[in-house]
Amino acid sequence: MRLRAYAAYTAITLKLTLRDRVVLFFNFLMPLLFFVAFGEGMGAKTSPGAMSQVLSLVLMFGVLGTGFFGGGIRATMDREAGILRRFKVAPITPAPLLAASMITGWAVFIPSVALFISLARWRYGWDQPLNLGSLLIVVSIGVLAFRSMGLIIASVANSMQESQIIAQLLYMPMLLLSGAAVPLQILPDWLQKLAQFLPATHLYLGTQGILVRGETAWDNRDSIGAMLLAMAVALWVSIKLFRWEKDEKVKPAAKLWIAGVMVPFLLMGAWQLYDKRNETRIRMLERQSRRSQSWLIRDVRIFTGDGAVIERGGVLIRNSRIEKVYEGATPDPDAVRAEALEAGGRTLLPALIDSGIQLPVGKGNPSGDAVERALAAYVYSGVGGLSVVRDPGGLADAVRARVDSGEWLGPEILPGAAPPPVSLTAAQAAAGDLAVIHDDLAQQFFAGPYLQGLAALRGHHQPFPGALEKAAAALRLLFERGELPPPCSAAAGWLQLHGPGLVHELALWVEAGIPPREALRAATSAAAQRAGAASRLGRVREGLDATLLVVDGNPLEDIRALGRIHSVFVRGERIARGELASKNKKSQK
Amino acid sequence: MSDSPAAIRVQGLRKLYGSFEAVRGISFEVAPGEIFGLLGPNGAGKTTTVEILEGLRQRSAGEVSVLGFDPEKETGEVKDRIGVALQATNLPEKIKVQEAAELFAAFYTRSVAVDDLLRKLQIWDKRNALYGTLSGGQKQRLALALALINDPELVFLDEPTTGLDPQVRLEIHTLVSRLKEQSRTVLLTTHYIEEAERLCDRVAIIDEGRIAAMGSPRELQERVLGHARVEVSTAQPMPQELPESWQGQVAISMNDGRTRLSASAAKPARVVVELVRWLESAGIEIEDLHIKRPTLEDVFLELTGKSLRE
Numbered sequence: 011m012r013l014r015a016y017a018a019y020t021a022i023t024l025k026l027t028l029r030d031r032v033v034l035f036f037n038f039l040m041p042l043l044f045f046v047a048f049g050e051g052m053g054a055k056t057s058p059g060a061m062s063q064v065l066s067l068v069l070m071f072g073v074l075g076t077g078f079f080g081g082g083i084r085a086t087m088d089r090e091a092g093i094l095r096r097f098k099v100a101p102i103t104p105a106p107l108l109a110a111s112m113i114t115g116w117a118v119f120i121p122s123v124a125l126f127i128s129l130a131r132w133r134y135g136w137d138q139p140l141n142l143g144s145l146l147i148v149v150s151i152g153v154l155a156f157r158s159m160g161l162i163i164a165s166v167a168n169s170m171q172e173s174q175i176i177a178q179l180l181y182m183p184m185l186l187l188s189g190a191a192v193p194l195q196i197l198p199d200w201l202q203k204l205a206q207f208l209p210a211t212h213l214y215l216g217t218q219g220i221l222v223r224g225e226t227a228w229d230n231r232d233s234i235g236a237m238l239l240a241m242a243v244a245l246w247v248s249i250k251l252f253r254w255e256k257d258e259k260v261k262p263a264a265k266l267w268i269a270g271v272m273v274p275f276l277l278m279g280a281w282q283l284y285d286k287r288n289e290t291r292i293r294m295l296e297r298q299s300r301r302s303q304s305w306l307i308r309d310v311r312i313f314t315g316d317g318a319v320i321e322r323g324g325v326l327i328r329n330s331r332i333e334k335v336y337e338g339a340t341p342d343p344d345a346v347r348a349e350a351l352e353a354g355g356r357t358l359l360p361a362l363i364d365s366g367i368q369l370p371v372g373k374g375n376p377s378g379d380a381v382e383r384a385l386a387a388y389v390y391s392g393v394g395g396l397s398v399v400r401d402p403g404g405l406a407d408a409v410r411a412r413v414d415s416g417e418w419l420g421p422e423i424l425p426g427a428a429p430p431p432v433s434l435t436a437a438q439a440a441a442g443d444l445a446v447i448h449d450d451l452a453q454q455f456f457a458g459p460y461l462q463g464l465a466a467l468r469g470h471h472q473p474f475p476g477a478l479e480k481a482a483a484a485l486r487l488l489f490e491r492g493e494l495p496p497p498c499s500a501a502a503g504w505l506q507l508h509g510p511g512l513v514h515e516l517a518l519w520v521e522a523g524i525p526p527r528e529a530l531r532a533a534t535s536a537a538a539q540r541a542g543a544a545s546r547l548g549r550v551r552e553g554l555d556a557t558l559l560v561v562d563g564n565p566l567e568d569i570r571a572l573g574r575i576h577s578v579f580v581r582g583e584r585i586a587r588g589e590l591a592s593k594n595k596k597s598q599k
Numbered sequence: 600m601s602d603s604p605a606a607i608r609v610q611g612l613r614k615l616y617g618s619f620e621a622v623r624g625i626s627f628e629v630a631p632g633e634i635f636g637l638l639g640p641n642g643a644g645k646t647t648t649v650e651i652l653e654g655l656r657q658r659s660a661g662e663v664s665v666l667g668f669d670p671e672k673e674t675g676e677v678k679d680r681i682g683v684a685l686q687a688t689n690l691p692e693k694i695k696v697q698e699a700a701e702l703f704a705a706f707y708t709r710s711v712a713v714d715d716l717l718r719k720l721q722i723w724d725k726r727n728a729l730y731g732t733l734s735g736g737q738k739q740r741l742a743l744a745l746a747l748i749n750d751p752e753l754v755f756l757d758e759p760t761t762g763l764d765p766q767v768r769l770e771i772h773t774l775v776s777r778l779k780e781q782s783r784t785v786l787l788t789t790h791y792i793e794e795a796e797r798l799c800d801r802v803a804i805i806d807e808g809r810i811a812a813m814g815s816p817r818e819l820q821e822r823v824l825g826h827a828r829v830e831v832s833t834a835q836p837m838p839q840e841l842p843e844s845w846q847g848q849v850a851i852s853m854n855d856g857r858t859r860l861s862a863s864a865a866k867p868a869r870v871v872v873e874l875v876r877w878l879e880s881a882g883i884e885i886e887d888l889h890i891k892r893p894t895l896e897d898v899f900l901e902l903t904g905k906s907l908r909e
Contacts, residue, residue: 014705015706018701018705019702019705026694093689093691095687095688096689096690101675101707
């Protein structure tokens with residue numbers, strides 16, 4: 011009998027909801043408008059990352075709307091209209107009414123998830139691997155949790171106006187601070203911290219994690235747990251405070267029950283502030299999103315890394331890999347759904363590999379700014395791979411994990427190997443010539459006072475005259491014997507400059523008589539081979555990581571062209587070099 | 600009252616809202632098959648009393664039994680067995696008549712066939728209409744249908760015709776009368792005197808939380824105001840000499856011109872006969888003659904000093 015009441019009430023609520031045009035408008039039409047508007051506006055066609063962002067945003071709109079307005083205000087309306095009063099005299103409890111609201115909210119929302127995912131797939135060519143089961147679990151629990159929070163609004167509000175005010179007060183901040191509407195990183199620090207306490211943030215990070223990083227529901231178990239707990243509290247409070255008639259008023263103090271629902275999230279937020287996992291996660295999501303942008307580099311000279319040159323061709327980057335290398339004409343960017351990069355007169359080559367560096371140890375803390383700054387300097391200078399030759403701090407593995415996850419921006423950290431026998435840059439410095447700090451890249455990336463300080467410290471050392479010439483002779487000898495080593499900036503040494511050294515080194519190699527083509531091969535495919543990373547780095551070939559460098563001019567004719575960097579791609583992410591440099595300079599002042 | 604146990608038994612019922620005593624010791628019984636009316640102005644305590652009986656409110660003191668159950672402790676049992684048509688309730692705008700009936704049918708252990716019920720209440724034609732499109736009368740007929748969906752022995756009707764136009768009110772009255780034919784017990788609250796007079800076997804007049812009087816409408820009229828009045832008006836002044844048989848039996852009042860007379864008597868028909876004879880023998884022409892019975896309205900006014908309709 012009880013079950014019959016639940017079923018009948020749920021069925022009728024569902025019918026009534028579907029008859030209500032307002033509900034259909036808010037559930038389907040409005041999110042659809044947002045979906046199309048943002049989809050077109052945010053370049054979702056060329057970037058699965060942007061599409062994922064749009065999907066998450068639209069899902070958040072839907073979940074929050076269904077919860078606060080569909081659940082909360084609806085229930086208040088039924089009470090105000092005297093509808094609940096009629097049910098009051100029938101032998102039913104609030105439970106079937108609340109259950110029906112929850113189930114209806116869920117049942118009406120889930121088709122919209124299917125609609126948007128289908129649209130993303132067919133209209134925008136969104137081809138990310140989708141963990142549909144996990145997405146449905148997280149979104150379903152989200153809808154139910156927010157629906158129950160909506161019901162609590164109805165429980166504590168004494169009038170329509172009140173419930174509308176409470177709903178708005180919860181809806182807007184949660185939408186804005188969840189990260190769905192505005193990227194969290196652009197918010198002030200304290201707002202970012204505040205966001206950690208909002209249920210919506212957990213839901214957003216959950217959906218984004220699943221859409222962008224291929225996470226599972228299990229990976230998001232903390233958030234799911236918090237939402238389930240909040241749902242349980244909210245339902246319990248809703249039953250306790252349930253009112254059938256508008257004449258029964260709830261005491262102002264009872265409104266504090268809303269706070270009870272927030273308790274799981276307060277705990278979660280406090281934990282997040284303590285362990286900073288979400289902050290990290292937000293950075294990873296952002297990085298993943300950037301890595302998924304599709305690019306089509308057109309009309310470019312390609313140095314493939316193994317010595318061959320395509321005089322005019324193109325490269326299609328998708329999902330952080332090189333999807334296609336074109337010889338001759340490149341297709342229309344719209345045809346391949348990619349953002350075009352016109353590169354006439356430029357040269358594309360694999361990003362360089364620096365085969366011998368040492369990470370700045372700092373205080374032995376891998377999260378140290380020094381490491382991050384060094385990694386940024388390499389990326390800025392077109393370096394896409396680093397062999398860490400001495401690792402006294404044992405940092406390499408931790409740094410590699412952070413770079414791979416996307417938490418940090420940086421070149422791939424390659425397995426350590428013996429340091430190359432020669433570094434002309436190191437030899438030049440030993441001879442007392444700090445020419446590297448006058449290179450364009452160094453000047454662009456580092457603040458003047460920092461470089462001067464470095465030079466001053468260097469000046470205190472006893473120079474070894476003729477060191478460069480001796481090293482150059484050794485290099486020529488190795489070249490003649492066919493044993494050209496991989497180049498390295500030797501930023502392992504004390505007071506060395508991380509980043510621009512490798513380009514400087516290659517210039518010294520060419521001055522020493524090594525042909526540019528050989529120097530470049532040594533810095534790309536040969537270095538990758540030596541580090542066992544040939545399946546990912548060192549060549550422009552389909553299936554490899556899109557870790558690439560585009561420079562003005564032709565470094566095969568003028569090696570100094572390597573310093574005139576136009577674009578750097580690391581695993582498909584086009585590096586915002588200007589931003590990196592200005593951020594670095596600011597921190598060095 | 601019949602020998603079978605009472606459908607409703609209320610003994611010394613009290614209800615306090617804070618320091619305000621809304622119900623101050625009410626006792627009454629309703630026999631099975633009876634239509635019992637609670638008559639009183641707004642705020643008299645009618646609704647509170649009824650809601651306690653329906654299991655919606657807790658009482659402060661007293662004994663209450665509804666169909667043998669205590670509505671406070673056995674709320675589910677009571678709710679499952681009674682039918683209720685409440686004042687000022689609504690159904691969702693977009694629900695269809697038949698859907699509403701089927702929904703409520705699902706709430707009860709026992710339910711009647713929805714089709715028959717809608718036909719009996721003459722809303723079968725409207726079964727696919729949305730609630731929001733129904734007229735006031737149709738809504739009220741649906742409310743009655745929902746009150747009868749569980750085939751209840753006892754039906755509570757709270758102001759069933761308030762706000763309806765006279766024609767529709769008559770239709771509802773007919774439907775309520777039919778409930779009696781089906782030997783259901785009905786507890787009706789109203790502030791329409793005519794309704795109580797027309798429908799109720801017995802009426803309790805409630806004022807300020809107390810029962811001021813209780814009985815059949817006729818009994819109440821007679822008990823409170825006693826007698827009917829015979830009123831006559833004539834073209835010429837009436838004689839000074841009154842009929843001898845009226846001495847000490849009939850209370851007389853007359854206007855100054857002796858052209859209007861009002862006689863209050865236990866046997867008004869007899870007074871009429873004597874009055875006509877008396878005036879004819881005096882050769883006086885009668886312009887108007889009628890018997891006036893006191894209404895419940897008069898009773899109410901007499902008992903409470905208030906008008907019901909204010």
